[in-house]
Amino acid sequence: MLNALEVVTTVVVGVMVGVEFSVAFVINPILNALPGDNGLRGRTHGAQMLGAVMPFWYIGSLALVEVWAIAGWHHHGTGLVVTAGALLILSVIMSILLLVPINNRVKTWTVDGLPEDWKEQMNRWDRFHYVRVAVLITAFALLAAALV
Numbered sequence: 001m002l003n004a005l006e007v008v009t010t011v012v013v014g015v016m017v018g019v020e021f022s023v024a025f026v027i028n029p030i031l032n033a034l035p036g037d038n039g040l041r042g043r044t045h046g047a048q049m050l051g052a053v054m055p056f057w058y059i060g061s062l063a064l065v066e067v068w069a070i071a072g073w074h075h076h077g078t079g080l081v082v083t084a085g086a087l088l089i090l091s092v093i094m095s096i097l098l099l100v101p102i103n104n105r106v107k108t109w110t111v112d113g114l115p116e117d118w119k120e121q122m123n124r125w126d127r128f129h130y131v132r133v134a135v136l137i138t139a140f141a142l143l144a145a146a147l148v
Helices: 002-033 038-071 078-106 118-147
Strands: none
Touching (some): 002 038, 002 118, 038 078, 038 118
């Protein structure tokens, strides 16, 4: 049973990392390169869609890691799992304090009602997101290492 939990947790976190990596290094660069306001429209839609889904994915991933840490407390690799959990907590804190406030503004923007500093806000979100992706990749790597 513990083995199944370990694999499911690693896959769930890994897919989440893949989505966040894709946003940072594939989707947003594509949207930024689109002409006119098309990229902004895409980012606004992404802020709405992913903003609705990702809180459940982050909290669910963290819950799975916590269950793994508790269930496998006396097993090999528990320190790696606990550290991965701490990094996931850090990513949630970063999200709430740094990224969500910007995301909440972005999802309300229209082409006719953009703030003057909208590009700076997008760039700030991107920079924070790069750091969050690095934290998530590290957490995922620790979970993968705990499996072996």
